[in-house]
Amino acid sequence: MNSSDLPILILGTGGHARVVADALLCNGQQIQGFLDPVPQFTEWRDIPYLGTDDILSSFSPDTVRLANGVGSVPFTDTRNRVTEKYENAGFSFCRVIHPSAIIAADTKLAExxxxxxxxxxxxxxxxxxxxxxxxxxxxxxxxxxDGFCHIAPGATLCGSVRLAQRVHIGAGATIIQEIDVGADTVIGAGTTITQSIDSMQVVRSPEVVTEARRG
Structure with missing residues (x-):
């Protein structure tokens, strides 16, 4: 069986997990179930909650794919830790692309x-x-x-913007062209960025204020 045909297990049962599941279903993907240590439902659109993440020990990595339904929230690394744990165990994570997205043909997309x-x-x-x-x-x-960045709903990156790892761009924020943003920086919702930002910063609106992250 081609790896792209393998059934999918979704990690998480929160809002992001359901958005991910909906995008997969829109593409005709087969979802076997949801995994979550603190489930928010027992079934969603006829797809069952199967148990905690521990159930993955009963699956071989070459029989299923994972989709990360853990949301990306500033100042937390849960999504990253979950991903790294199961990549180290040999599991692969599928790409999730909603059919309504518009993607240039030469875009490069990692796992x-x-x-x-x-x-x-x-x-x-x-x-x-x-x-x-x-x-x-x-x-x-x-x-x-770079890896593990989150571009929140409605945010805009103009041409040639460069984001280092784990940057969070808040909802409705705008980064003008040719700006660099350092690793682990958080850009607040609605903020407009007109100059490059170092790593480990928090930038917020309505008056643009930049401060070092804590924790």
Missing amino acids: GVQILAGAIIQTGAVLGKHVIINTGARIDHDCAI
Whole structure:
């Protein structure tokens, strides 16, 4: 069986997990069930909750694929830790691409990338492992987005923006062209960024204030 035909297990049962599941279903993918240590339902759209993540010990990595339904929230690393745990155990994570997304043909997408409904990605963009391009986000030409970044709903990256690992761009934020943003920085919702930002910073609106992250 081709790996792209393997059934999918979704990690998580929260809102992001359901959005991921919906995108997969829109593409005709087979979802075997949800896993979560603290489940929010027992069944969703006829797809069962199967148990905690411990159930993965009963699956061989070459018989299923994983989809990460753990949301990306600033100042937490749960999504990253879950991903690394199961990659180290040999499991692979599928890409999740909603059919309504517009993606230039030369875009480069790493493993586990998630591109959700209404997102637009223009020519020359490069997306690292497990990047989330959330609902209606816009990525213009030649942007480079490193692993585990989250571009929240409605955010815009203009041309040739470069994000280091684990950057969070809040909902509705705008990064103008040719800006660099350092690793582990959080850009607050609605903020407009007009100059490059170092790593481990928090930038927020309405008056743009930059401060070092704590923790």
